[in-house]
Amino acid sequence: xxxxxxxxxxxxxxxxxxxxxxxxxxxxxxxxxxxxxxxxxxxxxxxxxxxxxxxxxxxxxxxxxxxxxxxxxxx
Numbered sequence: 190x191x192x193x194x195x196x197x198x199x200x201x202x203x204x205x206x207x208x209x210x211x212x213x214x215x216x217x218x219x220x221x222x223x224x225x226x227x228x229x230x231x232x233x234x235x236x237x238x239x240x241x242x243x244x245x246x247x248x249x250x251x252x253x254x255x256x257x258x259x260x261x262x263x264x
Contacts, residue, residue: 198259199233199235199253200214200218200234200257202252202256203235203248203252204254206248208243208248208252209238209243209244210249211260213241214234214238216241217234217237217241218234220237232244236249
C-alpha cells in the first residue's frame with residue numbers, strides 16, 4: 190500500500206470515528222503538502238493532527254489499529 194493511500198485511509202477512518210471533522214483533515218493535509226514541498230519529506234497525518242490538537246495519541250492508536258484490522262481482513 191502506498192503512503193498516500195495510508196494517509197487518505199487514516200484521515201477517512203478518523204473522520205468516520207468522529208475524532209476529527211472534514212475541515213480539520215483538510216487543514217492537516219494542507220500542512221503535510223506544504224511541508225513536503227518545502228522539506229521534501231512528509232510527516233504522518235496522525236502526527237500533524239496531534240500537533241494541531243485535533244487528535245490524541247490514544248485516538249491515533251485506535252485509528253491505526255482499525256487500519257491494521259482492515260488490512261489483515263483483506264488479505
